Amino acid sequence: MLFICTENSARSQMAEALLRHHASHMFDVFSAGPAPQTVDTRAIESIERFGLSGEGLVSKAVDLFADRYFDFVIVLCDRAARECELPQAYGTCLMWDFEDPKSRAGQRPFDLTLRELNERIKLFVLIQSKNDGTLMP
Template identity: 50%
Template sequence: MSDKTRVLFVCVANAARSQLAEALLRHTDPEHFEAFSAGTAPSAIDPNTYEVLQHLGVSTEGLRSKAIDEFAGERFEYVITLCDKSASECHALPGAGEVMAWDFEDPVTSDRPNAFRHTLHEIHERIKLFVLAKTRR
């Protein structure tokens, strides 16, 4: 059993935001955290997700779209939802320690230029703060 803090990121499709968060947390602090992601209605990972992560030099190895049911019965210290819809669907996830709701615009449906880069940057900044707050002894 690992002594790392287990974190599950959840959004609806598990196609962009939760995948970005999973990869970024693994990249930012693999020593203290184990990161996972899932969707309440998973679909294929958007190719732009891979592109922005690789542009930043973040590994995309092992990323795949997963249903939240795949983690049934598993324990997570933190479950972090990344959109309002998943927050309302995941408020009673068994095995969840602290549930946090972060709300980020879905870059897949956004009409903003460089939406994926903006979302990547916003999630990365939040993850850096999360790591800082949760690893202070």
């Protein structure tokens, strides 16, 4: 599984941590972006407030994974979808457009984005576990 977001600094990092938490028994999980930046400390703080570890999360370029096959690639923002050339060898590519928490209004935008990603990922895991007969923990 590869999550892609433009800077690989918030949404895709959150998604990577969440899917590892929910389904590391089902997926090898990675994240990357076409224009990677330093992981936003607010994303790490939200991940840790959620009860997960943010240790080891680093931004990576999509090109790093050019020769690797992924059953699923999930693009988390429209900008990345426009800017990123996905290799033909990828399996299913899904588009989940989540608002960038860095520009999102309201209180605790990173926590809100993390909760929204968590709900989508839990649904995705449930569907995949039913499709392949894997029992959820």
